[in-house]
Amino acid sequence: MNLTSANQPPLARVIHLVPRDGLGGVEAAVRSLRPEDHQELAVFYMAGPLFQTPSRLFKPLAPTRSLSSPMVYWTALRRLLGAQPEVLVCSLWRATAVGILAKVLMPRMRLVVMIHSNKVAHLVDRIVTGLGCRLASEVWCDSEASGVATKLTFGCDARPVSFLIETERPASSGERAPLHFVYWGRHAHQKDVPRAVRLFNRILAVHPEARFFIYGRNGPATGEIRDAISEAADPNAITLMGAKPPGEFPHPIERCTFFLMTSRWEGMAISVVEAMQLGLIPVVTPVGEIANYCRAHINAVIVNDDEAAAREVLDISANATIRKAMSAAAVAHWLGVPAYSTDFGRAYAALLADKSPLPWTGDHG
Numbered sequence: 271m272n273l274t275s276a277n278q279p280p281l282a283r284v285i286h287l288v289p290r291d292g293l294g295g296v297e298a299a300v301r302s303l304r305p306e307d308h309q310e311l312a313v314f315y316m317a318g319p320l321f322q323t324p325s326r327l328f329k330p331l332a333p334t335r336s337l338s339s340p341m342v343y344w345t346a347l348r349r350l351l352g353a354q355p356e357v358l359v360c361s362l363w364r365a366t367a368v369g370i371l372a373k374v375l376m377p378r379m380r381l382v383v384m385i386h387s388n389k390v391a392h393l394v395d396r397i398v399t400g401l402g403c404r405l406a407s408e409v410w411c412d413s414e415a416s417g418v419a420t421k422l423t424f425g426c427d428a429r430p431v432s433f434l435i436e437t438e439r440p441a442s443s444g445e446r447a448p449l450h451f452v453y454w455g456r457h458a459h460q461k462d463v464p465r466a467v468r469l470f471n472r473i474l475a476v477h478p479e480a481r482f483f484i485y486g487r488n489g490p491a492t493g494e495i496r497d498a499i500s501e502a503a504d505p506n507a508i509t510l511m512g513a514k515p516p517g518e519f520p521h522p523i524e525r526c527t528f529f530l531m532t533s534r535w536e537g538m539a540i541s542v543v544e545a546m547q548l549g550l551i552p553v554v555t556p557v558g559e560i561a562n563y564c565r566a567h568i569n570a571v572i573v574n575d576d577e578a579a580a581r582e583v584l585d586i587s588a589n590a591t592i593r594k595a596m597s598a599a600a601v602a603h604w605l606g607v608p609a610y611s612t613d614f615g616r617a618y619a620a621l622l623a624d625k626s627p628l629p630w631t632g633d634h635g
Contacts, residue, residue: 282312284618285355287346287365289337290318291330293487294456295433295540296361296386298516299412299610302435303327307615310622314349316365317342321516337364347371357621359384359410363395366402373405380407380621385428387537388419388558400424407624410617412538413559432613433538434604435517437547440524446597448587449473449480450526452550454514455541457489462555464491465532467498467508469553469573472580475503477587482507482530483522485514519548527593528553528583532573536560546600551593553583569599 291297300313305327312329319333331349332342343364350358350372359382360369366383373381383402390396403409403424411417411428420428451470455461463484470482484495492510499508514520529545529552536558543563545552552570554560564570571586573579586592608616 282353282355283310283622284312284357284359285350285353286311286313286359286361287316287350287369288313288361289316289364291315291320291322292318293513293516295412295538298435298540298544299433299614300361301328301516302610303614304611307611311615311618312353314346316346316368343368347375351375355379357382357618359618360402361386363391363398367398370398370402370405380624381405382407382618382621383409384431385409385411385416385420385537387535388413388415389535390423396423408621414562415559416537429617431617432608432610433540434543434607434609435540436609437519437544439548440519444525446527446593447481447525448527448590448593449477450522451480451482451528451530451553452485452523452526452545453482453530453541454485454523455531457486457492457495459491460534460536461491462532462534464494464498465576466530467495468501469532469576469580470508470530471498471502472577473583474507476584478504478507480507481509481522483509483511483526485511487513519544523548526550527587527597528571531555533557533560543604547604549597549601551586551596551600553579563603565599569596569603 288300301322308327311327313327315330317332317335317337320328320330322328324330332345335342346368357380358369358372360366361384369381373379383399383406390399403426409420409426409428410431411420412431412433414430417428417430420426453463453466457463474480499505502508529542529550531542532555534557538559542552542554542560552564553573554564554570555573564572566572571579571582
């Protein structure tokens with residue numbers, strides 16, 4: 271089926287379908303793709319505007335519509351059928367739903383389902399992602415933890431793709447403040463920012479000079495975050511900073527010592543990876559891939575019991591030698607790890623070169 275027209279994008283052998291641009295880890299990784307490295311790739315965003323200027327690589331399909339519009343899904347499917355990609359990579363269940371239809375209509379296309387968490391969000395996610403995995407030529411995942419969960423949940427193996435976004439520390443305006451904390455990410459229940467606030471409140475009760483800067487757009491958990499802030503000995507010590515521009519780390523982030531995030535579940539947790547590259551010491555729950563790269567007493571504080579974690583943070587904050595050693599260890603952990611742009615390119619290049627028979631067709635190549 272060929273719906274090409276004058277309005278269709280140039281042919282791309284590989285298309286990465288993403289529901290929308292945003293402030294999450296998936297979107298941050300996609301934005302880190304270097305155009306010069308991906309001449310055969312196009313990223314299609316199903317709905318909404320982009321943070322960056324649309325280009326050969328980044329293409330909004332329905333920039334004035336939201337994901338609640340049925341037209342978004344029809345538009346995405348129509349554009350895929352017109353582009354006729356050899357490989358279609360789908361991130362998140364909404365994109366996978368479109369990818370399933372595209373695979374049925376273009377059986378010679380190689381479908382890739384990309385898993386970004388160690389937990390399914392809801393029943394629709396489970397059903398759509400499970401069917402997508404059955405039809406996929408390959409399943410990719412953002413981490414070892416997501417790969418294990420994919421095997422347990424959907425019964426298939428997943429190829430890990432590095433989700434390292436290369437991050438450089440901004441120019442410093444002075445020494446780090448030993449008891450300054452920061453979080454950036456969504457105000458979603460999954461992130462459990464109210465727990466992070468209450469953990470900080472324990473520290474604030476002992477050290478009134480402590481500060482916590484919380485970045486993120488208002489979301490489902492914002493009201494609960496404000497409730498937790500109101501419980502603090504000094505609510506003014508906690509500041510809701512609004513959305514952090516993607517890929518930017520404005521003041522006062524460079525003055526902070528700790529990155530505080532108490533998520534209930536995660537995949538790779540891109541924000542933690544960014545923070546470590548900046549030399550921040552993570553104070554984090556051991557969920558998803560965080561449990562594999564954050565090492566207690568070496569490069570991170572692991573939160574199991576909030577009171578114990580608060581005491582450990584206070585001990586670290588009081589010892590400049592330990593702070594500097596843990597900060598350096600956080601940075602060192604990611605040295606030599608391939609960036610997402612590089613590893614994602616390797617993954618689809620290998621699939622383009624694969625000439626094994628395709629499911630349903632018996633074709634080769």
